Amino acid sequence: xxxxxxxxxxxxxxxxxxxxxxxxxxxxxxxxxxxxxxxxxxxxxxxxxxxxxxxxxxxxxxxxxxxxxxxxxxxxxxxxxxxxxxxxxxxxxxxxxxxxxxxxxxxxxxxxxxxxxxxxxxxxxxxxxxxxxxxxxxxxxxxxxxxxxxxxxxxxxxxxxxxxxxxxxxxxxxxxxxxxxxxxxxxxxxxxxxxxxxxxxxxxxxxxxxxxxxxxxxxxxxxxxxxxxxxxxxxxxxxxxxxxxxxxxxxxxxxxxxxxxxxxxxxxxxxxxxxxxxxxxxxxxxxxxxxxxxxxxxxxxxxxxxxxxxxxxxxxxxxxxxxxxxxxxxxxxxxxxxxxxxxxxxxxxxxxxxxxxxxxxxxxxxxxxxxxxxxxxxxxxxxxx
Ligand SMILES: O=C(O)CCC(=O)C(=O)O
Numbered sequence: 001x002x003x004x005x006x007x008x009x010x011x012x013x014x015x016x017x018x019x020x021x022x023x024x025x026x027x028x029x030x031x032x033x034x035x036x037x038x039x040x041x042x043x044x045x046x047x048x049x050x051x052x053x054x055x056x057x058x059x060x061x062x063x064x065x066x067x068x069x070x071x072x073x074x075x076x077x078x079x080x081x082x083x084x085x086x087x088x089x090x091x092x093x094x095x096x097x098x099x100x101x102x103x104x105x106x107x108x109x110x111x112x113x114x115x116x117x118x119x120x121x122x123x124x125x126x127x128x129x130x131x132x133x134x135x136x137x138x139x140x141x142x143x144x145x146x147x148x149x150x151x152x153x154x155x156x157x158x159x160x161x162x163x164x165x166x167x168x169x170x171x172x173x174x175x176x177x178x179x180x181x182x183x184x185x186x187x188x189x190x191x192x193x194x195x196x197x198x199x200x201x202x203x204x205x206x207x208x209x210x211x212x213x214x215x216x217x218x219x220x221x222x223x224x225x226x227x228x229x230x231x232x233x234x235x236x237x238x239x240x241x242x243x244x245x246x247x248x249x250x251x252x253x254x255x256x257x258x259x260x261x262x263x264x265x266x267x268x269x270x271x272x273x274x275x276x277x278x279x280x281x282x283x284x285x286x287x288x289x290x291x292x293x294x295x296x297x298x299x300x301x302x303x304x305x306x307x308x309x310x311x312x313x314x315x316x317x318x319x320x321x322x323x324x325x326x327x328x329x330x331x332x333x334x335x336x337x338x339x340x341x342x343x344x345x346x347x348x349x350x351x352x353x354x355x356x357x358x359x360x361x362x363x364x365x366x367x368x369x370x371x372x373x374x375x376x377x378x379x380x381x382x383x384x385x
Contacts, residue, residue, distance in 0.1 A: 003105055006183075011208075012132065012153050015146055016183040017174055025179035026136045028094040030114060030202055038092070038114070039073060042085045051084040052076035056125040058084060082123035082194075083116040095202075102134075102204060111205040117142070117194035126167065126191040130156045132206040135182040140199025144182065146172045147189035154187045155212060162189055176201070222246075233259070260304035263313075267302045268324050270315035273371070287348055287364045289357050292376035294345040299372050303340040305333055312336045317371030326366060331355065335363060345376035 001018075010016045030038075042049040050073065051058035059081075064072045073083055089099040089112035102110045111131075115123060117140070128150045147167050151158050167189060175195070176182050184190050223229040228240030239247045247255055273296070287293070295301070301314040310333040316324040328336060334353035338346075351360045367373040 010183055010185070012185045012187075014185065015172060015188065016181070017176070018181040019177070020179040020181070022179040023139075023177065026138045026202070029098060029136065030088075030092060030095060030138050030200060032139070032200075034092055035116070035200070036070065038085060038088055039070060041091060042088065049086045049088075051086070052081040053084055053123045054079075054081045056123075077116065077118050080118050080121050082118070082121045084123070085114040085116070086111075088112050088114055099204070102206065106206045106208050108209045109205075109207040111207070113203045113205070115192075115199075115201050115203065117199045119194055119196055119198055122191070122193040124191065126162050126164065126189050128154065128162065128187050128189045129184070129205065130154045130159050130186055132186045132208060133184040134204040134206060135176065135184065135201055136204070137176050137178045137180055137182075137199065137201040139178045140197045140201075141175055141177045141195045142192045142199050142201065143195055144172075144174050144176050144190060144192045145170045146174070146184065149185070149187040150189050151187045153185075153210075155210065257304075257306055260302070260306075263302045264304055264311070264325070267300050267313045267315060270300070272316040273298055274317075287361055287368065287375075289347070289349045289361065291348050291364075292345045293348060293364060293368075293373050294376045295339075295342055296371060296374045301340045301372060303333075303336045305330070310336050312340055312367075312372070314370075314372045324370075326370065328363075332359075332363070335360070339367065339373070 006016070039050065050069070051060055052073065053059075054076065059076070061069055061072050077083055088095070089110065090096050095112060099110050099112060117123060126145070126147065147170050150162055150166075151160075174182075176192075219229070226242050228236070228243035229246075231240060250258075296317075299314055301312050303310065303312050305311075309327055309329050311325050311327045313325045326336075331354055335351045335355060338350075338352050348360050348364050349357065351363070355363075364373060368375075
């Protein structure tokens, strides 16, 4: 098949399985005698490049001494794991040549991962990739199950767990044999399981440049020309006339949501505050409806709302295992905005919204534990109050 036909018919849209009846075809790309050497080289950077996939979770060989790495991999492999060696495209001359040819076609990055699966092993659960994928099986056979796109042409920022309940029946089941080729468009959900023998396959991640990247570049270079793009939100809360058409092209709602994400990102990236700043402790009693509560000094909060609900983001307290974002249903919007804007002490019962006191107390208890709120200075906290 010619590249033009592939682009016109398959790219980003349709699965392609080419059967070849030529089991040795891909062996020069990853010869069996190179596997151990590649593993040892990947081991030198093993923090990122070697994983044992057990029950859908990739495990890194943290703390395993260099000399024990091969034994660590063998042990997991024998126990039924799939071993993943990442980013091996430059390791073997034949493979590096193919990668360069693909890069010329893609006009973007090409990343190669090797999957070594024990008989019967299943690596990742049903998932999709935010890049196009070309699979070349080097040895053995795998059963692949493919569903429809979960998201059309997703970007890396849209990577998400696949909700099995949303999947519906597979669109195709196929057996991929050594020498075959499989193309899986980005966003299409897939899952693979080794059949009765050990298998090795190479997955080429194809990172075609997108319109998103081109427009990001346009925006970056426009900011050299237009001072209105370079203004801070503080100095210029409304867009200057020269950038109004640009802002209008995105639409007001998109701009408000983007503004929210910028603010939430800033708040979440702040250094965690020491627990000592908070007057509350994990051991104290649950809040009561007349308790006086206040924000922990130094705590910044940002409330945002979209179709999925309302969220309050704040910096983490150093020993809190709580997420620094609390998501709530839309009916909690008034409560979150009240807490987000509070400047002084307030009683739990003052929290507004169409909610009952039990909900108010649960909400406050969560924020006390997360370290955003504390009891107001002078509030007794013992149980015999
Ligand atoms: O073989 C597997 O378990 C996963 C394969 C896969 O998802 C891939 O190669 O992209």
